Amino acid sequence: GAVVSQHPSRVICKSGTSVKIECRSLDFQATTMFWYRQFPKKSLMLMATSNEGSKATYEQGVEKDKFLINHASLTLSTLTVTSAHPEDSSFYICSARAHGSSYNEQFFGPGTRLTVL
Amino acid sequence: AQSVAQPEDQVNVAEGNPLTVKCTYSVSGNPYLFWYVQYPNRGLQFLLKYITGDNLVKGSYGFEAEFNKSQTSFHLKKPSALVSDSALYFCAVRSFYNTDKLIFGTGTRLQVFP
Numbered sequence: 001g002a003v004v005s006q007h008p009s010r011v012i013c014k015s016g017t018s019v020k021i022e023c024r025s026l027d028f029q030a031t032t033m034f035w036y037r038q039f040p041k042k043s044l045m046l047m048a049t050s051n052e053g054s055k056a057t058y059e060q061g062v063e064k065d066k067f068l069i070n071h072a073s074l075t076l077s078t079l080t081v082t083s084a085h086p087e088d089s090s091f092y093i094c095s096a097r098a099h100g101s102s103y104n105e106q107f108f109g110p111g112t113r114l115t116v117l
Numbered sequence: 118a119q120s121v122a123q124p125e126d127q128v129n130v131a132e133g134n135p136l137t138v139k140c141t142y143s144v145s146g147n148p149y150l151f152w153y154v155q156y157p158n159r160g161l162q163f164l165l166k167y168i169t170g171d172n173l174v175k176g177s178y179g180f181e182a183e184f185n186k187s188q189t190s191f192h193l194k195k196p197s198a199l200v201s202d203s204a205l206y207f208c209a210v211r212s213f214y215n216t217d218k219l220i221f222g223t224g225t226r227l228q229v230f231p
Binding site for chain 2: 004006032034042043044046049091093095097105106107108109110111113
């Protein structure tokens with residue numbers, strides 16, 4: 001149980017285009033999903049927390065207009081990188097917390113490698 | 118300030134030998150502590166957690182971790198390392214002020230040599 005999927009696993013796009021990444025909880029309902037960015041040889045940086053049916057909460061320094069997050073259902077959250085630039089190239093990982101979880105155990109997706117040319 | 122420190126960027130160990138990956142934390146209140154493992158180009162996999170109770174926590178793949186309150190440490194251990202254990206390991210603590218948030222260490226790369 002507690003499987004989280006991400007799609008696509010890898011995407012290459014041209015500078016200026018927008019890219020959407022999906023995060024799904026496959027066998028549980030996730031009231032809260034998290035989006036992280038991981039730079040090479042660095043830890044995970046929390047970008048935003050999204051709760052189903054409400055606006056995402058962005059961490060300091062993360063541009064909400066550039067990284068659009070939608071958590072439309074209890075099993076799906078999407079991250080859209082708008083007008084992507086090469087500096088947005090990174091490994092993006094989502095995680096999900098199960099509904100009713102009493103502590104913050106997060107289940108992570110396999111990640112999406114974004115390369116912006 | 119709340120933080121997690123993993124003082125070693127890399128740990129090298131021979132297969133069959135015991136391994137330790139170090140983690141210390143600084144957080145208000147009682148800590149909720151986690152260890153995750155990441156294989157290349159993959160997301161994080163949960164290994165184990167400490168919430169309360171026995172200080173020695175057993176997790177997946179033969180790993181265990183010992184919570185030491187006086188030393189504010191939560192070191193990851195395994196009695197006998199395998200080459201397949203080679204990966205990136207992250208220690209994390211739940212934020213006291215925002216229980217939705219996990220604070221991660223910078224990661225330790227474990228390299229097990231045959």
